Structure formats: structure tokens, C-alpha cells
Amino acid sequence: MQTITRKSLLYKTNVEYGDYCINHVLGCSHxxxxxxxxxLLKKRTGSVKDYKEWTEPKIVGNAIELLKKEVKKHNNLKSKSVHLCFTTDPFMYKQPEIISLTEDILAYLIVYTDVQECTILTKGVYTITGLPIADHFKYGITLVSLNEDFRKKYEPGASPLKDRIEALYYMSRAGAKTWISIEPYPTPNIIEQDINEILDAVKFVNKIVFGRMNYNSLAAGYEEFYKEQAKKVSEFCLKNGIECYIKKGMV
Ligand code: SF4
Structure with missing residues (x-):
């Protein structure tokens, strides 16, 4: 796998997942x-020229070196949260070098820093317990459908849905806090499905985040639909004692 060198690794964020994020890979084979x-962002800023280049990920070769330096500058991340990743996938499917680097980063964060919470979100699978599982580590998957044909069309390089859910369950059994992101949830003109079936498949999780499609013109004008789905998610979470986060613009 090709490597790139970066000047920094820890980025401050304004979004709900964390105070900081780490994107230790450019591109995503999913x-x-x-x-x-x-x-879209990386293409606009000229970091990648086209979809083909985007799907041939490049690893940040100096990631661990940067992490060690930057953590010190940020008070060892005391009382802060860190999310992996916003612009790539930390457990990219069938990419062992990326998975291994993610493990190293997470292990460093969990063991050597005072980070309050460390979250990951993936469309891959992780079932190796090479990581110290701690209370403040949260393993999450994106799950917007249970339909494998939909997955093959919209997430062509990502893991099969069954494997993704199984890995989530495995991590939950191993002691990690688990969560799912149902975002971007597709509208019925893209796929007809019952959101309760998706929720039922993962009712062992600790948290569910729900959000709409924002960058697909097919999903325009579905405000009522999204309100109804958000209500179903909220009710399901309430009934099952699951933490719920409905993204802005849904209700
Ligand atoms: S997994 Fe995330 S970063 Fe990777 S291609 Fe899909 S949406 Fe983009």
C-alpha cells in the first residue's frame, strides 16, 4: 500500500462525535x-483526482509519530473525546495494513492518554481482540439497510452486512460499548424497507444515531418520511433503553 506523509493528525471538530478526529488514511476502498x-470534499480540495484514486487508499506513514507528539501538545487529551474517522474508514474491509495501524492508534490512545472517550465508526469488520477493551472505547458500524443487494450497489467495497453486524455483536460480547449510525438513511424511492427490522437486528447496542441523506437529489422532499422514521427510532430506543441521537434536520 502507498504511504503519504502528513504534518498533523489530530483535528479539532465541531460535530457531535468527538472533540478531535483522526484520519490516518487518504481514500477509502469501500x-x-x-x-x-x-x-466529494477530497476531490474538491484536490487531494484526489477521481473516484478510482479515492478507492486506492494511501496510509499516513508517520501517523504514530505525529500522534505521540500532538497528544502532548493537547494536555494528553485529558477529558477529551476522539473519533476515528471522518474522511476514511478505520477498519477498511480486507485492508490489513489499515486495520493494523488503526489498532496501534487506538491502543496508544486507550493506554497512554487521558482521553475520556474514543469512538470508531466503520463499514468494515473488526473481530481481533488485539485491542485493550476499555469502558471509554466505543465500537460502531454504519448500517442503513439489511439488504445485501443495496449494500453491493451503494457500498460496493464495504463488508457484507451480516459480517458487519456479527462483528459488532462480537465486540459487544468482548466488552466494548457499541453503537450504530443509521446515516445516510435512504428514502423509499431508493429502497423500500422497514426500519424496525434494522433496529431489531442490533438491539443489543448502547447507542443509535439516526440521520438523513443530504447529498443525494433523490432524497429531496422527504421531510415527512424522515420525521416518521426518526419517531420510530426514538420510540425503539426508549423501549429498549438505548441512548438515541437524532441528527439535526430530521424533526
Ligand atoms: S466508508 Fe465512509 S469514507 Fe469510506 S467511501 Fe464509504 S462513506 Fe466514504
Whole structure:
């Protein structure tokens, strides 16, 4: 796998997932076609020239070196939260070098820093317990459908849904806090499905985040639909004692 060198690794964020984020890879072989916000951003800023280049990820070769330096500058991350990743996937499917680097980063954060919470979100699978599982580590998957044909069309390089859910369950059994992101949830003109079936498949999780499609013109004008789905998610979470986060613009 090709490597790149970066000047910094820890970025401050204003979004709900964390105070800081880490994106230790450029590109993503999952190649989602919702479309992927990260791809649109990287293409606009000239970091990648096209979809093909985006789906051939490059690893940040000096990631650990940067992390060690930057953590010190930020008071060892005391009382802060860190999220992996916003513009790539930390457990990219069938990418062992990326998975290994993510493990190293997480292990460093969990063991050597005072980070309050460390979250990951993936469309891959992670079932190796090479990581110290701590209370403040949260493993999450994106899950917007249970339909494998939909997954093959919109998340062509990502893991099969069954494997993704199984890995989530495995991490939950291993002691990690688990969560799912149902975002970007597709509208019925893209796929007809019952959101309660998705919720039922993961009712062991600790938290559910729900959000709409924002960058697909097919999803325009579905405000009522999204309100109804958000209500179903909230009710399900309430009934099952699951923490719920409905993204802005849904209700
Ligand atoms: S997994 Fe995330 S970063 Fe990767 S292509 Fe899909 S949406 Fe983009």
C-alpha cells in the first residue's frame, strides 16, 4: 500500500462525535455511492483526482509519530473525546495494513492518554481482540439497510452486512460499548424497507444515531418520511433503553 506523509493528525471538530478526529488514511476502498461526503470534499480540495484514486487508499506513514507528539501538545487529551474517522474508514474491509495501524492508534490512545472517550465508526469488520477493551472505547458500524443487494450497489467495497453486524455483536460480547449510525438513511424511492427490522437486528447496542441523506437529489422532499422514521427510532430506543441521537434536520 502507498504511504503519504502528513504534518498533523489530530483535528479539532465541531460535530457531535468527538472533540478531535483522526484520519490516518487518504481514500477509502469501500467507495460508497450515496455519494460519499469525504470523497466529494477530497476531490474538491484536490487531494484526489477521481473516484478510482479515492478507492486506492494511501496510509499516513508517520501517523504514530505525529500522534505521540500532538497528544502532548493537547494536555494528553485529558477529558477529551476522539473519533476515528471522518474522511476514511478505520477498519477498511480486507485492508490489513489499515486495520493494523488503526489498532496501534487506538491502543496508544486507550493506554497512554487521558482521553475520556474514543469512538470508531466503520463499514468494515473488526473481530481481533488485539485491542485493550476499555469502558471509554466505543465500537460502531454504519448500517442503513439489511439488504445485501443495496449494500453491493451503494457500498460496493464495504463488508457484507451480516459480517458487519456479527462483528459488532462480537465486540459487544468482548466488552466494548457499541453503537450504530443509521446515516445516510435512504428514502423509499431508493429502497423500500422497514426500519424496525434494522433496529431489531442490533438491539443489543448502547447507542443509535439516526440521520438523513443530504447529498443525494433523490432524497429531496422527504421531510415527512424522515420525521416518521426518526419517531420510530426514538420510540425503539426508549423501549429498549438505548441512548438515541437524532441528527439535526430530521424533526
Ligand atoms: S466508508 Fe465512509 S469514507 Fe469510506 S467511501 Fe464509504 S462513506 Fe466514504
Amino acid at each position: 467507495g460508497c455511492l450515496y455519494p460519499c461526503y469525504a470523497y
